[in-house]
Amino acid sequence: MNALIVTSLEQGLIFAILAMGVFLTYKILDIADLSVEGTFPLGAFIFAKFISTGLNPIISTLVAFCFGALAGLLTSTLFTKLRIKPLLAGILTMTILYSANLKVNGKANIPLFSYSSIFDYTSVLKLGSSIAILITIVLFMKIVLDLFLKTEAGYLLIATGDNESLVRSLGENSSKYKVIGLMMANGLVALSGALMAQYQGFADITMGSSIIVTALASIIIGDTIRKNSDGIKGTTRAILGAIIYRIIGGIAIDLGLEPSDLKAVSAIIVIVFISYNNFAVDLFGLKNGKGRKRYAENKKSIEEF
Template identity: 40%
Template sequence: MLDSIISTLTQGFIYALISFGVYITYSILDFPDLTTDGSFPLGAAVTAVLLTNGCNPYLTLLVAIAVGALAGLITGLIHVKLHVRDLLAGIITMTALFSINLQIGGSNLVVERATATIFNAEPIMTLFGGMSLLYRKLIVSFILIVVVKIILDLYFKTKSGLLLRAVGDNQTLVTALAKDKGNMKILGLVIANALVALAGCIVCHEQRSFSATMGTGQVVFGLATVIIGITLFRRMSFVKGTTAVVIGSILYKACITVALAAGLPANLLKLITALLFLLVLVLSGRKGEEIIHA
């Protein structure tokens, strides 16, 4: 029971990186970005290949961030420079990434037991070596999510961050401030997909495998957690959006854990994901119009 709670929390923390990404695109930029379903496995594919080839596990984090940023850049350029609708721009990149991910990692790639991951390489072992792997994963993923959250919160308060928030809010204002709104959207997509690919990277470290289909449903997960988080804390303005979506992520993963514990076959997981998302939309009173309208 306790083990199950610990591993749910760990999952919640790791996948909250997707929630951060979707929070930036969907909630801040008002951009329904489906690139997520492609950039998540992209981060994992690159990580699996690098780990298999003996790369330093911490370096894979940076590489994943870079390739995710590139994926976001491509969606942004397709949308802004080629004037393709936001939803379609994401679909194009996502579809292209599926093949690219297959090229990078094949349909499945398992990272050998002997290979060091961020959960058992130095300096983590020196610091937390006394704990079992289960707890170490919790600690490492918690530290990661807190660091990313603090960086994001600080960024949102910078001049660039304020402008990014303004572009989703009121593009006309950004133009009036003599800034190119297109560049700000691209920047937002770059940051968001860098975070999503980082999530893929850490998931790959955690489960020691990559699969080409692991991206399916991640954007739905992200949207659900953002909407859960924002709806729950709507009336508590002192709770930051980033905190709210982490809690959304944990709650979501908890629902999945409960469903599996109740005997749900793993093959029905995406069905449950979709139904849970529908439930969240209906309960939060949004019913998807904000997703479709853009």
């Protein structure tokens, strides 16, 4: 059981980076970006390519991030410049990446056991285990993202997802922020893929399939943690959601669920949580009464005047 929790936690931390990336597109930009299905394995294959040429694992992982960002640039160019619908743009990128991923090393599965990985640095950094390394990476990414979202450019990214006409009225091109958002998101997803390849010891063409559902499930689970509290940042929710999702999945498999069924289960989790969020308002009228009252109070002040 203990080993199960540790494995789930480690995988959860890797998926936390994926979830933070998808958080940027799905929650902040309000775009369902399917290209992540291709960028996750892309990260793994690019890592495999560079580590096999003898490059250092840290640099290979960073290169994977950069290639992921380029894939994000492709998707965002498709919908900002060529005006293809974002959903289709993502599918097209994903399809291109499927072929590209197979071309990178010429194989659909590349074993990486013989190469060094980022997890070999446990002794150098005096960190106990892979968990410590993963926590360091996840926290670093979270802090960078949180800081970015507090900057002038970061707030414009949020405003772009919220109301594009406001962004234009501020004299800025909203397409630019969509490009930045998609590049960052896909970079993070590729980074997550590169870490996953190092963690499991191989890169495989199927590792990206339905990864978007995993990411959405993580984000949605994260969103239900103290739902109405503004105190928890979106990045924190994504991380916690990914870890909880992985632990639930681990326990389910331990209890006898076929690993191949897990995908269907995650899709069902997404369906249940999204429909809960859509209908809870009507089902639990009491809960909503609070918001309505607040609205009424707001109105009062204008009438008083």
